[in-house]
Amino acid sequence: MVAITAPSPIDQIPLMRCPKANAAQQGAVIPCVDLSAPGAAAAVADACRSVGFFKATNHGVPACITDALEARAMEFFALPTQVKLDMSGAARPLGYGSKNIGSNGDVGWLEYLLLSISSNTVKISSLPPPLRTALEEYTAAVREVGGRVLELIAEGLGLEDRALLRAMVMGREGSDELVRVNHYPPCPLPAPGDCGVTGFGEHTDPQIISVLRSNCTAGLQIKLRDGGWAPVPPDPESFFVNVGDSLQVLTNGRFRSVKHRVVAPEGAQPRLSVIYFGGPAPSQRIAPLPQVMRDGEQSLYTEFTWGEYKRAAYKTRLADHRLGPFELRSNRMPAPPSEQPASGTDPQPHCSSTSTSSTCTSTTTAAAGGSGVLPCHAMPV
Ligand SMILES: O=C(O)CCC(=O)C(=O)O
Numbered sequence: 001m002v003a004i005t006a007p008s009p010i011d012q013i014p015l016m017r018c019p020k021a022n023a024a025q026q027g028a029v030i031p032c033v034d035l036s037a038p039g040a041a042a043a044v045a046d047a048c049r050s051v052g053f054f055k056a057t058n059h060g061v062p063a064c065i066t067d068a069l070e071a072r073a074m075e076f077f078a079l080p081t082q083v084k085l086d087m088s089g090a091a092r093p094l095g096y097g098s099k100n101i102g103s104n105g106d107v108g109w110l111e112y113l114l115l116s117i118s119s120n121t122v123k124i125s126s127l128p129p130p131l132r133t134a135l136e137e138y139t140a141a142v143r144e145v146g147g148r149v150l151e152l153i154a155e156g157l158g159l160e161d162r163a164l165l166r167a168m169v170m171g172r173e174g175s176d177e178l179v180r181v182n183h184y185p186p187c188p189l190p191a192p193g194d195c196g197v198t199g200f201g202e203h204t205d206p207q208i209i210s211v212l213r214s215n216c217t218a219g220l221q222i223k224l225r226d227g228g229w230a231p232v233p234p235d236p237e238s239f240f241v242n243v244g245d246s247l248q249v250l251t252n253g254r255f256r257s258v259k260h261r262v263v264a265p266e267g268a269q270p271r272l273s274v275i276y277f278g279g280p281a282p283s284q285r286i287a288p289l290p291q292v293m294r295d296g297e298q299s300l301y302t303e304f305t306w307g308e309y310k311r312a313a314y315k316t317r318l319a320d321h322r323l324g325p326f327e328l329r330s331n332r333m334p335a336p337p338s339e340q341p342a343s344g345t346d347p348q349p350h351c352s353s354t355s356t357s358s359t360c361t362s363t364t365t366a367a368a369g370g371s372g373v374l375p376c377h378a379m380p381v
């Protein structure tokens, strides 16, 4: 008789190379912007251009709102799997998911809730009422942060209509706003060498912006322009903003959507993150804003709507370069010196198609060090 052992779930989850960065590297590359300070618009625009990611402080969201959601979410994730499924339905893509991310074979060491929150109402009525209330209060507050960031971005881009981007996401009936709560339990098996277990594989967010908050547990990493991965030190009092693919297109590549990923917790503490995804209505045309284009500049992308892009994104794997099929490479042109990013960065609008894998067998490199920590709001203005 042959005994067949079912593979443990961890065997199916890829490893990623994630060398430990030292303390000096850890804070070196993450821009930090005080949203209430003078010069915030220029600092936000600079961070979106150079990294596609920044930490936002002085955001005005009271800690009691984030604490309440964290507590209710942990209670939910402590329930038996079947109860969680009964309450929220299996993620297709909305609902409760565990290990599988999307339906194209991506797996990670996490469980999650992905919910639509259009019109500030969580659409799943069978969630525990305290969790539902906490989610709605949280997303109402974080939507304000997202709105403020979009106004600062409009100002930083020099748009006359400062409300243009905000209105695309927050001002319209039918806009596509989602909230995702990710729970990464401590990972029981040590990964070999300098590898870690994939919590959430590398990807860009397809929307306009994402606003993320986590508990104190590390794990998030962002990909820098030199190809290195930088750890993002957790800061439960701040939010982290990602440029999404759609904002990259709206700015004709001036801002870049940042690749990011999560390594599963190596210590005893779980990681809990909550992400607000700001997407427009499905019929919204995603194309470079005429106001940002220089004379003679051509779009780097074919025309599409948010609905078309989202449908295409759902058919891909996480690490795929989802904008690739929409890129018009022949239209690339060098930026004039005044528009070149601050330091050591791509002189052209970002239009990369190098979708590198980051499993342990790949060539993913160490987290890059930066020279000097960027203190809060010290981005050049
Ligand atoms: O959990 C995190 O910190 C990031 C997760 C993420 O990137 C996502 O849900 O899109």
Ligand SMILES: [Fe+2]
Binding pocket: 203, 204, 205, 260
């Ligand atoms: Fe993401």
